[in-house]
Amino acid sequence: MPVTGIILAGGLGKRYNGIDKAHLSIDGRSILDRILDTFDGLFEEIILVTNHPARYASWDLFTVSDLYAVRSSLTGLHAGLFHASHGYAFVTACDMPFTDQRIIRLLLDRIDTRWDAIMPQTEKGLEPLCAVYATRCAGQIGQHIERNQLKIQRVFNPDKILRIPETRFRKIDPDLRCFFNINRPEEFVEAQRWLPQHPNGPS
Structure with a gap:
């Protein structure tokens, strides 16, 4: 079935002198471009959620902003799902440079009307941004935001979440770098060091 691809780009970039992490360059390409390359051929509709749309004017993307003033990943998720045209959406964050089409397809293949969410489950817990x-x-989701209940996993009835074990993902990505996100400058350096061993893009 048609699925929307959503990229959350709502961070303030405080650790990067105000630069949005989506613009950080790894091996000559921004993280956003790397994610868009991975999305190529998977999604007819792609939504970028950002409260600074002018910063993304050079990309031909459908951009939307949070509908709530609260800053959290949940508000970005809400905005993306609210504007999506299709019944399901794959969601990732703009600071995850190692997205992989094989990982995304594994999740998309499990779509079923029984589930409100399909999430990877690792030893660290659920991965709500992949x-x-x-x-x-x-x-x-909007109701939870209004009650200031902002943890994504707690929005959903546990019986409505399909949890896919990390063993399924390790067969594709042994180090689970597909779930790696760049929060601090040292993690950006680490991502650059990993790149030769973990090329990104359509698989």
């Missing part, structure tokens, strides 16, 4: 969501859940 996951598939039913767009019908935008309303209940």
